[in-house]
Amino acid sequence: MSAWETVIGLEIHMQLATVSKIFSGAATAYGAEPNTQASLIDLGYPGVLPVLNAEAVRMACKFGLAVNASIASRSVFARKNYFYPDLPKGYQISQYELPIVSRGELLILDDDGREKRVGITRAHLEEDAGKSLHAGSDEFSRIDLNRAGTPLLEIVSDPDLRSPKEAVAYMRKIHTLVRYLGISDGNMQEGSFRCDANVSIRRRGQQTLGTRTELKNLNSFRFVEKAINFEIERQREVLEDGNTVVQETRLYDADLDETRAMRTKEEANDYRYFPDPDLLPVEIDEAFIRSVRDSLPELPDAKRQRFVAQYDIRQADAEILTMSRATADYFEAVAAGTDARLAANWVLGDLSAALNRDGLEIEQSRIPPEQLAGLLERIADKTISGKIAKDVFEGMWAGEGSASEIIEARGLRQITDSSAIEAVVDAVIAAHSGQVAEYRAGKDKLIGFFVGQVMKDTRGKANPAEVNRILKERLKG
């Protein structure tokens, strides 16, 4: 494929996590009975007028600041006019010539692992449409306008992405970022984070862009990658056959893993954008921007770098620990009470496994971070071994109590007293003279056998390091 270069731009439509709609005081909560969250404004009733939600503006600014973009001191809402049953007013209130955010950027890693800057052309506020349900009847489609009026931030990237993997990396990074900022829950199944991809190919070295198609209905990271892969191949075949790519919108079919042209018989839409006369220009001053900037949390990249420096953990571990603010915060709470690397291992290992097994998010962890730190301290101070600690962990997860409580209750204190261990070691050596002779003759591997025996006799409580030391000493003969 090296003769061809892929050019991809992504458009992400993201619902902002406000409690009320962008232009009305109806609730935005997901899953309500049809049309029970559609106010007269959301229904486009005659005579009612839009009033702008302050939090939507704040959230858009947060995003803009987090991607180093310009925040417009004056931005304007415009009407995008077209007819569709899920668009009650017959126009969508959006932003056209003067969006609230423009010229931002995001750093991702390209396919070779090198850092790459992706430009963000603009991000603007608009209202979501309702939902049309086509199944269930031959005669009618059913319209639910609960979703109409939910605030959206539309984020448009420059056509800087050069492969499906880059596209996914960019999308993931935006996804993590907006959840960090608390401006979106990023729930792709519920439709609060939607992605369209503009894809074209051109001969490598060609300056002009090829004809692009728009891919819609990409509601998972996996589908984004697969859909773009399919489309690149499809376009390549079209061009290599000597034909031209048709500029069109195509839907991704996940079952068949292919893209299909949308079957719209309508004319290309002329949206007749004009500034919405029911809304005045949004003015944002320095004071406002400052207050938003002050409220920004530490962003993922900065946090990751700080973790590596401050906690001396591996880049790869820091990457995973900072994928969500909740995980990062949890980790730091643990690390506040014990060795950071130990904390990292356990959060990424045992805790992660337990959460996955029970289908829980880290916010729902059955062990609070301070308690996990407590457990890890018992390892650090040698009260128990790492192996015993796993059992204690399971006990804590099951709600038996704190680490100390479980250790006491089950009598799991590690035996570190050398004379006690020496006694057990001597007994084991005495009972297994054959293996002792083999070991002394050179079968070093048998150390494991002896250690196992000592552990068995002490029910796992002997300090492994001490056991090893004393065994080797006594076995020297």
Next chain:
Amino acid sequence: MSLTQDQVRRIALLARLKLEESEFDDVVDKLSRIVDFVDQLQAAPTEGVVPMAHPLDQAQRLRPDAVTEQIDRDAIQVNAPAVKDGFYLVPKVLG
């Protein structure tokens, strides 16, 4: 400037307005007269003039983010021509 029949058909489609054949010519004629009339604007000296979108020189007011609407769906849907189980009904949309 006269509008062509095709232009009027295209505009009527964009506007989702069915025009009867019997009135079509009259519509084309009247629209053409209106467009002719407003074409006077072309001569106006508007170099460097900022378009006036609003009589008010004000910024948009922001409303606090709170749920303030109690929605009585049934009371509202009294006006709906076709509803079922709380959904609005339209002829089946394909595609």
Next chain:
Amino acid sequence: MSEEAGALHVRTVAELARGVREGEFTASELTEALLERIRGLNEDLNAFITVTAEQALAVATAADRARNSGSAPPLNGVPIVHKDLFCTSGVLTTCGSRMLANFVPPYDATVVQRLTNAGAVTLGKTNMDEFAMGSSNETSWFGPVANPWDTSRSPGGSSGGSAAAVAARLVPAATGTDTGGSIRQPAALTGTVGLKPTYGRVSRHGMVAFASSLDQAGVITRSAEDAAMLLGVIAGFDERDSTCLDRPVPDYVAGLRRPLKGLKIGIVRQHFDEGLDPQCASRIRAALDVLRDEGASLREVDLPNLALSVPTYYVVAPAECSSNMSRFDGVRFGYRADSPEDLLDLYCRSRGEGFGAEVRRRILTGTYVLSAGYYDAYYLKAQKVRQLINQDFRNAFGDVDVIAGPTAPTTAFALGEKTDDPITMYLNDIYTIGANLAGLPAISLPCGFAGKLPVGLHLVGPHFAEERILNVAHQYQLLTDWHRACPEGFA
């Protein structure tokens, strides 16, 4: 202000409010009397689409209770009617259109709410040009309205029903809306007072939108004093309308008393050309003489872009209207075509059948001027010319306090006379449209007759100068009696 007693139906709002307050008559008696008049006289006028007799009597009864308990709001018991463009909760609101012939809103417009809270008794909803588009009240689905001064003639539009009802003394006051002159022109043609406040002075919540940056709610009354009282009730901030300003509401009634001496009145050179009927012109000049004799000074002002105001309006208004009307699609409310074949048919026929010819024409015009390739040449251009017109007014107001002139180029024309050519109809608004484009407050008041038909004097003030124009109108009405003249058959 006259203190003479007279039949209830000739009294002003101020007089009726006092009458109820002082116990001269009850609110129920008053409401019943006017409902009786409406029953007898409306048929000739067709000023009403809905008469809410039962509700009105219930409210009047409550008003009497309030009066007796001693805690009554300022307009307690005063009857009023609302142009059918204002949403009234539980009461049919048609906008004069087949599209909404069965529409019952679940909420009240702010204007309606405020008047009701002030004690006014709503007697019904008045007829109007369909969706406020028209200057003769001939585009209504519910039939044209007749002018009480000559029932073969139009009362003007689009607030024709409100103006006719007030002129015929069926009610003392009515609400109206004004986008290009729709309060002031019918007021002029019916010998009543019509006030359009500054854009943003009164909330548009609940007022079905025609052209959002031009529409404004106002009142039609028989005196400037009444208009001042009512404005004080309806004006002011409403959080439900982003274009409604948070600005203190002055005491408009107190402001009426200021003497005219020192007032600088601007006369627009371009107004007195061959487009203005000569008899109307001479009535206007006489009115200006009255003002000058009281100490005002007259000087000429120039509105160089005046001639472009009508074409500007007929780009901007249809553009905004074409978008505002898109919500009428047969899906959630309103007229729905029978047995639609598919979605496209549902839309096209519901709208094609639900809207009348003028509305369809304006939607098509608006769609055209916003469409790709034409936006810059038409819509954007019109908004720039609008700015020029705004600047013209600002320059003029640097030299004068108010601008005076005719409201309409002729007196009331015959029903059917102008309906063939849209442009001829549009030119009716030549004097009034500028105030809408610039968002300025303006008022029309009766200043005499040309033959047997009323002539209206038009006053325009700078932004938020309602106080001043009401004051000038009131002072004029202290010196003249035109506003007390009553059409034959309605005395």
